[in-house]
Amino acid sequence: MERYKSICCFAFVFFLLPYIVFSQNLYPKREMRGVWIASVVNIDYPSIPTTDEKFLKEEWIKLLEKHQALGINALFVQIRPTADALYPSQFSPWSKYLTGVQGRAPANNFDPLEFMISTAHAYGFEFHAWLNPYRGTMKGEDVSLLDSSHMLKKRPDWFVRYDRQYIFNPGLPEVRAYLNEVIAEVVRKYNVDAIHFDDYFYPYKNGNEVFDDYAAYNQYGRNRFANLEDWRRSNVDSLIYTLSRTIKSINPNVQFGISPFGIWRNAYRDPKGSDTFGGSCYDDLYADVLKWLRNDWIDYVAPQIYFTIGFTTADPVKLIDWWARNANGKQVYIGMGAYRVGSQSKQGNWQNPDEIPSQIRLARQTPGVSGAIFFSSKDILKNPLGLADSLRQTYFHYPAFHPQALPYPQENPCAAPFIHRISGENGAVKIEWRDNAPSCEAADQFIVYRFDPRNINFENSRNIIAVVPAGRKDLVFYDANVEPDRIFTYAVTSATRHFKESPHSHYRTIRKNKDGTIERLYWMEYARPIHFCTVKSWF
Helix, strand or coil: CHHHHHHHHHHHHHHHHHHHHHHHHHCECECEEEEEECCHHHCCCCCCCCCCHHHHHHHHHHHHHHHHHHCCCEEEEEEECCCCECCCCCCCCECHHHHCCCCCCCHHHCCHHHHHHHHHHHCCCEEEEEECCCECCCCCCCHHHCCCCCHHHHCHHHEEEECCEEEECCCCHHHHHHHHHHHHHHHHHCCCCEEEECCCCCCCCCCCCCCCCHHHHHHHCCCCCCCHHHHHHHHHHHHHHHHHHHHHHHCCCCEEEECCECCCCECCCCCCCECCCCCCCCCCCCCCHHHHHHCCCCCEECCECCCCCCCCCCCHHHHHHHHHHCCCCCEEEEEECHHHCCCCCCCCCCCCCCHHHHHHHHHHHCCCEEEEEECCHHHHHCCHHHHHHHHHHHHCCCCCECCCCCCCCCCCCCCCCEEEEEEEECCEEEEEEECCCCCCCCCCEEEEEEECCCCCCCCEHHHEEEEEECCCCCCEEEECCCCCCCEEEEEEEEECCCCCECCCCCCEEEEECCCCCEEEECHHHHHCCCCCCCHHHHC
């Protein structure tokens, strides 16, 4: 009989396996769902430059609410677009994209970055501080309007003019030391979750124009490197290595992430590269991202794969798999080009409304990939070809918590909560619990689960019905969406800010009767109709 029961249970699990795998892929509990919020030329925030504190606050909160409604859980906010800042800085002037005039501060000594971070955390978002390290000005910008504290005014010898803009010379040790101080200031002053760079290292090539850094190469590189290209890559390597050590020395809980161009290197030039034929961050931008991953200098990578599936030059099917296999165990988030949806593009058929959803499904099916980041905020919110509707109604309909890019050793999960009462009230199921370890300061939130008692699965986020802040006086949730004559099982866990989850509480199983009353059940009461194997084996 015992052998028969074992075979029966195995057969039942085997039968359900495709459903379980599909559910976990469709509704992952941990997933990066990020959005880039660009400040340069007022792409996303603020929509217009202003010194008005009230306007800046209200527009930011509205942005949070819109992205929360879509299921977004992380914000990648551009706080330093062109050697300027959206925060009071010792090293950079106030950004003209914030207040209208470079160097002009917001009214009332308002610090937008402090406000953005604190409110983002209150809404449950991670906050990744996005900085452009080398960009000094935009193309064609009138440099006579730069503030006197801008580094181009103070140290013009640190810059190279290229493609009608000014770029910090990565080959100068003084530039790297300055950029290190810029990042250190942010990590010391602000409670950011991460420092984030995008794909702008050495500039994208502009025809046959020459990036004139030969004087620096002659002084610092000619006797040490066989060629200019290796020296340039070494310069960027040196910055990334130094910043990594600086960030971790100040706060080891701050992540350091890079969002490079989608192709590291093409296989026709390097067998380690991808089966692609486009420009590459290694050969064109002098960014050896694989080296940074291999040496543990960065904590996550978010390649910008702004191409459509089937695009022969750079197919996301190949690139997503390639990055997942070459990330050295680091988190991989796929940068997706929401800004291209619905447009005419040489990078594939962006008129297909299922393009981004197909890439989301592909990412979820690829081992080693932990989510996506979309460029940019305004493009998603415009709902091109129904993209925002698709995220809200299907792909991000259920909550997901941030992947753990760092170990966060100081955060120890609390003991399992205790459900001390479950009852009916005004047609809803009322779940009340308490923290079994009230001295555990790490608890940041409580997660309320509801299951079909025959399918207990804590990794499927569709079973999460509430996320309750730990600071609330009354730990209670009213589940109003319970159908009569249905049996459900509830459990509660606690989680730290970085989502180290506690063991779950004991199970509480109920039936809601047609008259609205709640009947508590014990597992043997509803085990009898199930003939596959005993319910005890699922608990």
